[in-house]
Amino acid sequence: MKRTSIFTLSLIATIAISTLASQPGIASLQNLGNMISQAVQQKAQVELSLSVAKQVKQDDKVTWQESGDRVTAQPSDVLRYSLKSQNKGNKAVKNLVMTQPIPAGMSYVLKSTTQPAANVTYSIDGGKSFVASPMVAVKLANGQIEQRPAPATAYTHVRWQLNEAIAPGQSAKVSYQVVVR
Incomplete structure (x- = not known):
C-alpha cells in the first residue's frame, strides 16, 4: 500500500510540474535558471x-x-x-x-x-x-x-x-x- 501511495504521489508531482512548466511564468523562471547556470559557468578563475x-x-x-x-x-x-x-x-x-x-x-x-x-x-x-x-x-x-x-x-x-x-x-x-x- 505504501509503495502504491509513493508511486502515485510521484506521478502526480511529475504531471503537476510538467503542466506548470508549460505556463509562461514558469517558462521564464526556467530561462532565468539557464541564464544563472551560464553565468556561473563564466566565472573568473x-x-x-x-x-x-x-x-x-x-x-x-x-x-x-x-x-x-x-x-x-x-x-x-x-x-x-x-x-x-x-x-x-x-x-x-x-x-x-x-x-x-x-x-x-x-x-x-x-x-x-x-x-x-x-x-x-x-x-x-x-x-x-x-x-x-x-x-x-x-x-x-x-x-x-x-x-x-x-x-x-x-x-x-x-x-x-x-x-x-x-x-x-x-x-x-x-x-x-x-x-x-
Whole structure:
C-alpha cells in the first residue's frame, strides 16, 4: 500500500510540474535558471604563483638571483617574494585581494612592497586587522603612552587590494622584501 501511495504521489508531482512548466511564468523562471547556470559557468578563475629571489650585492650593484619557490639563505640575507595572479577565466577579475604572511624567522623590509594600482595594508596582529601605517603603543619615560610606527619586526602580513580589474588572460604581480633574522 505504501509503495502504491509513493508511486502515485510521484506521478502526480511529475504531471503537476510538467503542466506548470508549460505556463509562461514558469517558462521564464526556467530561462532565468539557464541564464544563472551560464553565468556561473563564466566565472573568473585566478591562479596564484609565489616565487622567491635572493638579493646579491657585488661591486655596489644589486641584482636578484631567482630561485623559483625555494632558496638557501643566511641571517641578514634579503629575499624578495613575488606573487603573480593570472586570470585563467573568461571574465575580468575585479577587486582582487592578495594577502601574504611574513615567513617565520624573517622581518619585513619597510617600504619594499610593489603596488601597481593597489592599496597596500599591513598587519601586526597575525592577520586579524590591516592598516596602511601600523602603529604600536610605546610607554615613555614619563609614564605616558604614545603611538609610534610599528618596527619592521612587528609586521606579520602584507595585503594588496588591486584597484584595476585583471582582464582574461592577463596577470598582476606584486612583491615584498624580507630580511632573514
